[in-house]
Amino acid sequence: MAASRRERGQRPAGRSVERRRQGRFPGAIRLPGIRPTALPARDSAGWYERAVFYEVFTRGFFDSNDDGVGDLAGLRAKLDYLEWLGVDCLWLLPHYPSPMRDGGYDISDFFTVRRELGTLDDLVALLDDAHRRGIRVITDLVMNHTSDEHPWFAESRSSRENSKSDWYVWNDDDQRWPEARVVFVDSESSNWTWEPQREQYYWHRFYSHQPDLNYENPDVVDAIFGVVRFWLDLGLDGFRLDAVPYLYQADGTSGENLPPTHELLRRLRKEVEADYPDRVLLAEANQWPADLVDYFGDGDECHMCFHFPLMPRVFMAVRREQRFPLAEILANTPEIPPGCQWAIFLRNHDELTLEKVSEEERDYMVAEYVKDPRMQRHLGIGRRLAPLLDGNRKLAELLYALLFSMPGSPVIYYGDELLMGDNVYLGDRDSVRTPMQWSPDRNGGFSRADFAQLYLPPLMDPVYGYEAVNVEAQQRNPSSFLHWIRTLLQTRRQFPVFGTGALELVACANPSVLAYVRDSRPEPPDSLSDEGARRGARRRDILRQGSRASSDPGANPVLCVNNLSRFGQPAELDLARWVGRTPVELLGRVPFGRIGPAMYPVTLGPHGFYWFELADERSPVTGDEIFGGSA
Ligand code: NOJ
Ligand code: CA
DSSP, X not given: OOOOTTTTTOOOOOHHHHHHHTTOOOSSOOOTTOOOOOOOTTOOTTGGGSOOEEEEOGGGTOOSSSSSSOOHHHHHHTXXXXXXXXXXXEEEOOOSOOOOSSTTOSOSOTTSOOGGGOOHHHHHHHHHHHHHTTOEEEEEEEOSBOOTTXXXXXXXXHOSSSTTTTXXXXXXXXXXXXTSOOSSTTTXXXXXXXXXXXXXXXXXXXXXXXXXXXTTSHHHHHHHHHHHHHHHHTTOOEEEEETGGGSOOOTTSOSSSOHHHHHHHHHHHHHHHHHOTTOEEEEOOOOOHHHHGGGGTTTTSOSEEXXXXXXXXXHHHHHHTOSHHHHHHHHHSOOOOTTOEEEEESOOSSOEEOTXXXXXXXXXXXXXXXXXXXXXXXXXXXXXXXXXXXXXXXHHHHHHHHHXXXXXXXXXXXXXXXXXXXXXXXXXGGGXXXXXXXXXXXXXXXXXXXXXXXXXXXOXXXXXXXXXXXXXXXXXXXXXXXXXXXHHHHHHHTOTHHXXXXXXXXXXXXXXXXXXXXXXXXXXXXXXXXXXXXXXXXXXXXHHHHOOOTTXXXXXXXXXXXXXXXXXXXXXXXXXXXXXXXXXXXXXXXXXXXXXXXXXXXXXXXXOEEEEEEEOTTSOOOOOOEESSOO
């Protein structure tokens, strides 16, 4: 059936949209025919601290109108699946109009939905439906740059005297700010590109078709704050702030993490908090921990930050079969202010970035994980989780056990819950953006369009192709990876300490074993300032909602023991702090021997892991065998 005009996103822009396009942002305007969605009833301050996120490439998720491209209505049709899986918040890759030369991170209009994905109405319907199910939705917001096809840039580049002439960063030569590195080293040789119309160079930290906005210009700040309000008014639950370290430049600096960038984020947070109190700002800042943590400010910048340095170290640790890389980064991760949370991930829509490892570590990762030079992308590896692990299910289970138990809110990349594969012969990062595999039917059940019409070919190889790996088959098989991960998610949900608890590394002589305890944080003392007191009260609120009385199973500490080796390993754990408690294995609720004063022995299978609730005498468990002498 042919798609209607509306399905194809041809809804005429409303007057309010038009007004905003003209650059006036008079606050909370409602779009005609579109009402803001109700927020989930389940809402609570700090919801993101305990949430499991799911990253969706809408284009590749499900095609509702058979044009070969996934869309918002298609995503909405799959909410049953996402609810069944048990995720709390969707993160949508950019949904804005775009020439699509950088997966939509090259925006040509901030105020509507890209036609191939549907309409604003479709987005609102998705939000409504997701919220009804208690699922939140955030999207990407690219603040740093636009597409060179954005009308702002068209005007800015046209001459040196126009109303947008300094909305971008222009210079007469290409020598300024030589200390700023080129991010996309394999495709760009400079951060400056010549513009013949204006006879000047423009600044860009990414592709040359993505000119950086000039945040020194207050009109640009107003315009972007207007964008934020526009989408929050429609009911979005927040943003992933793309490429946020690069908003300002300054002589003699790398142009990253500069004070005015943090100042701007504080302003943004203040405005968001004042008018949209339970929304979330998630920083994409690929930085070292010490710089990264600045994006939380004093709890007054972003609510969340991706923990970039942690991710490659997961892969390093399991390949070395040694805990050191992980234990080190966990120990060196600074404390974050109350109400803040890390976003942790194994894979995403980009390459496995190796920017935040040493050169030696980078060489090691490339030697271990890059079997073919075509797998390298920018400064990283363009592969999905399963192929990186050579399809080893036990190892994948271990990595998810780590992801779901380390401090932070886990972010699952679409398809990785099935152990989908990749196609390294596709250009740029399309290698990891192939269609979601729903069934063994035509095009993997993603679309009923002709194969040739699909935005990218689905995987069809015998190992990872849609006939071998798909949702339908895995839902029917109770032993599938999909069912396993769902069970793990449900288990995690019962223990709020996974979200909000502190982490304490447990000493163990075997270097292949990484053990830690997740336990509630002590209540923060009320600070002298009103702001501190408010945050303290909010933290207590979260702890109250998140944990229960200590006789309650959900309130106990959880001991996580991970075997990073492919062989069985013995471990003797120093659990002196927990003497008298009984470790109860969480997946089977099997009590192990009670903890005594001596080292606690555990035997782990190849790539095995345990999550143990450390039950006290009030918890309803039966095991009373004592290891290492009596308490
Ligand atoms: C970060 C995004 O994750 C990536 O996909 C994009 O290429 C860059 N920002 C530049 O926009
Ligand atoms: Ca479609």
